[in-house]
Amino acid sequence: MKTKIQELRKKHKISQEELALAVGVTRQTITSLENEKYTASLVLAYKVAKYFNLTIEDIFDFSEVEEF
Amino acid sequence: MEVFKKSVSKRLTALLSLGVISCLIIVFTALYVGSAKLGKNDFISGFQTGIFIALMGSILFKIKELRSALKNNDSLKTLYIKENDEREKLIRQQIACNSFNIIMIAIALATVISGFYNILVFSTLCITLGFIVLVKASLKVYYYKKY
Numbered sequence: 001m002k003t004k005i006q007e008l009r010k011k012h013k014i015s016q017e018e019l020a021l022a023v024g025v026t027r028q029t030i031t032s033l034e035n036e037k038y039t040a041s042l043v044l045a046y047k048v049a050k051y052f053n054l055t056i057e058d059i060f061d062f063s064e065v066e067e068f
Numbered sequence: 069m070e071v072f073k074k075s076v077s078k079r080l081t082a083l084l085s086l087g088v089i090s091c092l093i094i095v096f097t098a099l100y101v102g103s104a105k106l107g108k109n110d111f112i113s114g115f116q117t118g119i120f121i122a123l124m125g126s127i128l129f130k131i132k133e134l135r136s137a138l139k140n141n142d143s144l145k146t147l148y149i150k151e152n153d154e155r156e157k158l159i160r161q162q163i164a165c166n167s168f169n170i171i172m173i174a175i176a177l178a179t180v181i182s183g184f185y186n187i188l189v190f191s192t193l194c195i196t197l198g199f200i201v202l203v204k205a206s207l208k209v210y211y212y213k214k215y
Binding site for chain 1: 152153155156
């Protein structure tokens, strides 16, 4: 899933390690999120959105999610 | 974090107890069980001792990790994140699920092949396979009811 995490991180000048510590995950998880290899859970998505003071939809791109 | 600290202390105590028991088993198997008096094979005795030594090594490593985590809040937080990271949990889950299935298939194949050569090996593998299938079925029922 595409995200704007890397863009937001660079805009706020924070490292992956700092963001990981702030939302309670490892740095590798942040890397995987930015590389679109891993999809965050609802709780993690909420924490990341809260950290940047944005909504989940502002950060995570749901346009490619299949509709049934 | 206090709850996690208490659970880490409990785990450390349990590991120390397990370490002591492993030590006693190593000494016991090396000195007594491996003797010719019981007609025990040297290779088997050495293998059993080796398993417990390896177990002891991993216990010591884990004890070191937990002790250093209890020293300060930053290390404790790092350990908490490492153990509760959702991506790590997903990876562990996938490994457990896939390895269980691979091992089950491998033992089934070994059971079939051993049937051509040795009845004792065949029976042992059959019983092992039955046990694995029983465990998987029980866990499936349990988790379907739980969730």
